[in-house]
Every structure is written in structure tokens, then in C-alpha cells.
Amino acid sequence: MTGLPSLWPLIGIAVVVIGFAMRANPLAVVVAAAFGSGLGAGLSVPEVVAALGKAFHQNRYVSVPWLALPVIGLMERAGLQEQAAALISRSKAATTSRILLIYLGFRQLTSALGLTQIAGHAQTVRPLLAPMAEAAAARDNPAISADERNTVKAMAAATDNVGIFFGEDIFLAIASILLIKGFLESAGIIVQPLQLSVWAIPTAIAAFAVHGGRLLRMGRKN
Amino acid sequence: MIGLTHLYALAGVVFGGIALAALLDGQHPRRLRAAAFWALIATEFLIGDALSDTGNGVLLLALVALALLGAPGKGQPATSTAAQRSASAARHGNRLFLPALIMPGVALAGTFLFPHLGQIVDPKQVTLVSLGLGAMIAAATLMIWLRPPLAAPVQEGRRLAEGVGWAMILPQLLASLGALFAVAGVGEIVGALAPLAIPEGSRIAAVLAFTGGMAIFTVMMGNAFAAFPVMMGGIGLPVLVLGLGGDPVVVGAVGMLAGFCGTLLSPMAANFNIVPAALLSLPDRYAVIRAQWPTAVILWLFNTAMIWGFAFS
Numbered sequence: 001m002t003g004l005p006s007l008w009p010l011i012g013i014a015v016v017v018i019g020f021a022m023r024a025n026p027l028a029v030v031v032a033a034a035f036g037s038g039l040g041a042g043l044s045v046p047e048v049v050a051a052l053g054k055a056f057h058q059n060r061y062v063s064v065p066w067l068a069l070p071v072i073g074l075m076e077r078a079g080l081q082e083q084a085a086a087l088i089s090r091s092k093a094a095t096t097s098r099i100l101l102i103y104l105g106f107r108q109l110t111s112a113l114g115l116t117q118i119a120g121h122a123q124t125v126r127p128l129l130a131p132m133a134e135a136a137a138a139r140d141n142p143a144i145s146a147d148e149r150n151t152v153k154a155m156a157a158a159t160d161n162v163g164i165f166f167g168e169d170i171f172l173a174i175a176s177i178l179l180i181k182g183f184l185e186s187a188g189i190i191v192q193p194l195q196l197s198v199w200a201i202p203t204a205i206a207a208f209a210v211h212g213g214r215l216l217r218m219g220r221k222n
Numbered sequence: 223m224i225g226l227t228h229l230y231a232l233a234g235v236v237f238g239g240i241a242l243a244a245l246l247d248g249q250h251p252r253r254l255r256a257a258a259f260w261a262l263i264a265t266e267f268l269i270g271d272a273l274s275d276t277g278n279g280v281l282l283l284a285l286v287a288l289a290l291l292g293a294p295g296k297g298q299p300a301t302s303t304a305a306q307r308s309a310s311a312a313r314h315g316n317r318l319f320l321p322a323l324i325m326p327g328v329a330l331a332g333t334f335l336f337p338h339l340g341q342i343v344d345p346k347q348v349t350l351v352s353l354g355l356g357a358m359i360a361a362a363t364l365m366i367w368l369r370p371p372l373a374a375p376v377q378e379g380r381r382l383a384e385g386v387g388w389a390m391i392l393p394q395l396l397a398s399l400g401a402l403f404a405v406a407g408v409g410e411i412v413g414a415l416a417p418l419a420i421p422e423g424s425r426i427a428a429v430l431a432f433t434g435g436m437a438i439f440t441v442m443m444g445n446a447f448a449a450f451p452v453m454m455g456g457i458g459l460p461v462l463v464l465g466l467g468g469d470p471v472v473v474g475a476v477g478m479l480a481g482f483c484g485t486l487l488s489p490m491a492a493n494f495n496i497v498p499a500a501l502l503s504l505p506d507r508y509a510v511i512r513a514q515w516p517t518a519v520i521l522w523l524f525n526t527a528m529i530w531g532f533a534f535s
Contacts, residue, residue: 005414009406010401011440020489022506026496027286027388030395033267034402041406045278046404053279055401057270062394063263063495064350065230066383067236067326067357073378074364075321077302083318083473086311103462117349118326118334121498122382127322130502150504151513157498158486158514165482166521169475176447180474183451187459191468198474199528 010163068122080127085135096136096152097219100159101131101212107163108204112170121157130156155218159211166207169200229354239376240383243299248298252379259285259293260383263391269336282395289388299381300373392492396399400448409448412439413456420457425466427463432457433526436477437484444490446481453477454478462533472533479526486518487511493517
């Protein structure tokens, strides 16, 4: 076939798909994929090691948010999770669905204002949201199983993700909006960030309706 | 000027402390491997600049090898008992929530204030620097208020870090894989292949190929930002906008959101999907993806319909 580029660099993608489907250790999958694509593109083994090392070094900022762990641990040591659960178990009105629904709205609205850093899995979901949602579920269903507890906790994490993903694009200066603007600009199409961000609003509303509906349905099943 | 260098030094000290605590933990089943794992992360933060690319690459491979050998594992970090926590919660009540507000509060205030204070903080790194500053202020406040043992920040940090385990380095490693895919030209190949999947002149097929490609390529890369230039360059711009006269604003903005639906489904998006499962001690590594897939699929259909219905009017 003429006009098609060499397909060997795609080995890495195949490794990723197969590796995750087999539930292999993700670290090993990523390294294998890096070697697959690197060697497929004609790099030598030392070149792949160097390219990986350079990128790993440059991407250290990705790991900086772990600096919050000692603080969260200190708060847990003082009983933060217990207090969050106690607060919820005293108030009948705070059901699992309502807690997660309110958090979803809060996360979408604050993300739309550009405040994506004020919440997250380490800062809010583990110490506050998950214990609250779990305490409410246990209060309303004293016979709750370990599996059902885990489902509630997973839903708390999922709610944080849906909230931030479908809120942040309404904010003008978020990286994704700037990426779209930059891409179109390089193709000679000038658009304003506001034009792009208003088109994130319908999906944000749909996300609140769809995920919120699932939260309410989860509450009715319990 | 305070910037990333200072944050990296702080992170190096924190991980160094965790390594030392693991080394001194006589009850840790994999004490030496755990200490080596944390020490390598500390090394990367403290003296990574002095290492060559190959040196950093070997360090990374050593980390992965240690992880496959069971590092970091779980030891016995000194912490409070369940009874002590309940007693502390009863004594301090809702005041315990106040320190939880320090980090987001400082992050918020710093993001708005630092740019007005001249060159104290690197303007490009305001958010991360504020986050690090907030963590230090919150830790100091908790230490002064509750007077736990001096080693408590390190031991508590280690307890949470051991809970997350090897997944701690997964987000950084995935970002590196993205860079390697870029070097290997994976994006260009996918961009060249993608248009071949579309029948000539069919609008709905072209829209489906674009939003489907955004979602699938995002699942593979773990990041819609990596998929966007590829799919927009391969299908969005040449086929939908230039070929079929679609509005570039709608195609671009909603296409990105179709990619976000893929992020909700991707184990490669470790920060959002795999790390939280570890943080919440969920036995199923994919539990968070399982919880969000119906939302993702419905919203992907919604975004596809949005482009189909509004980009061509």
C-alpha cells in the first residue's frame, strides 16, 4: 500500500490494549508499550531508555500533588473520617444520593469558575465524600455488604470525575479550551475562547442530568 | 523566585522521609525493597537534574522492577487506633473540618494573589506552588493544634502512600509514555489511517468516526489532549469542517468533550480512575471505571448528537 506510513510504531498501542485486558501490572504494560513503539519506530534500546528517562524527568510535576498526603494522613489520624461519618449518621435527610448529587453540582460549578484544584480524590473524596456517602448508606441499610460499601465509594470517586470533566470546559482559560483555540488558529481559523466554552454548557447540563439520575436511581435501589 | 525546583526539593525530602521510615519499620514484610522504592523516587526529585537521560531511564526501570518484586508493600506506620480517632472526633467535633479548608484556601488565594506580588513566585507555576505552600501551612497548623509525635507527618504520609502503592508513579510514567508515542509518531499514523474508515460523503458516518475516534484514541492514550490534535487533524478539520462545511467551533469544543467520555473509561487515565481505587482501598482496580461507564456512554451519544445536529445548521 502506498501513501500509508509504517504501522510498526502502533505496536505500543496493541501492547496497551492487550496488557490492560489481561490485567497485567500497568507499570509493566507501560514500559513494554514504550519499548514496542520505540523499537517499532526504529529507535535502539538505549535510545528508548533515554527517551523514557527524559520524559519521566520532565513530567515530575505530575507527582507534586502527592505532597498533600502527609496533611491528609494527619487529619485522618485526628478522626476526620469518623467526624464526617458521625455528622452524616445524625441527619436522616442526608442520603447517599443527595450527598453525591450536591457534590456533583458543587464540583461542576466550581470547575466552571476555574477552581479545579479545591477538591480531588486525595483532598476531598477519600477524607470526606466517601466516608459521608458510606455512612449514609450504612445508616439507611444496616445490613449493607462489603461489596455494596465498595460500590458507594467507587461512585463517590466517579462523581468527582464527572463533575470536574464536565464543568472545567466552561471556564475560559482551561488548558483544553486553549488547546482547541490553538489548534484552530494554526489552521487559520480564529475563534474566541468564549465561543468554545459556551458549547460546553449543554453537555455540562446533560452530565448533571445523566449522572444525577443514576445517583437517584442508586438511592432508590437501596 | 519560588518555582518548581523548590517544590521538587520539598517532594524529595518528603519521599526521603518515607524511605527512612520504611527502612526503620522492623515489621515491614518487604522492608528493603520498600525503602529502595521510596528512596529512588526521592533521588529523582532531589538530584534528577544531575542525572543523564539514560540515568533517569535506568532509575525508572529500577522503580518498575522493584514494583514487580512487590515494592512498596505495606508496613506498620505508627498511627492512631480506631478508638483514639473516635475519641478525637468526639472531642474536636466539626472543628476538624477547618484544616481541610486550608489547602484549597491557600491554593485559591495563592492563584489570585501571587501574580500581583511581583516576582516572588514563578507566574507559570502559581497553582502548584500554592498547593505545596498550602500543604506546609496545613501540616504546621495540625502539628501545633493537635501535638502529635514529631514523626507523625512522615508516618501518616507513609500510611497513605503505602495504601496507593506502586500506582503512585503510574501517572508520571503514563505521561512519559505519551512523550514516547510522540517521538515514535503514533499520532500521525492514527491521523493518517482514521479518514480511511469513513464512507464518501456520509455526514453521520463522518461524525461517528470523529467522536468515536476521539473516545477510542483517548481510552488508549488516557488523555483527550493527546487525542484531540490527531483526530481533529485527521477527520475533524479535513472532513467535517472543510469537506462537509461544519462549524469548527462546535466540532472542536464538543469533540473535546467526546474525548472526555473516553477518559472516564480509560485505565490509562490513572490519576482519575486507578489511583482513586487504590486511595479508597477498593479490591477491584477497575471499580471506578465500572461506576462511571454508563454515564460516559450516554454522554458520548449526547455529544455525537450535538455535533450531528448543530455543527451543520
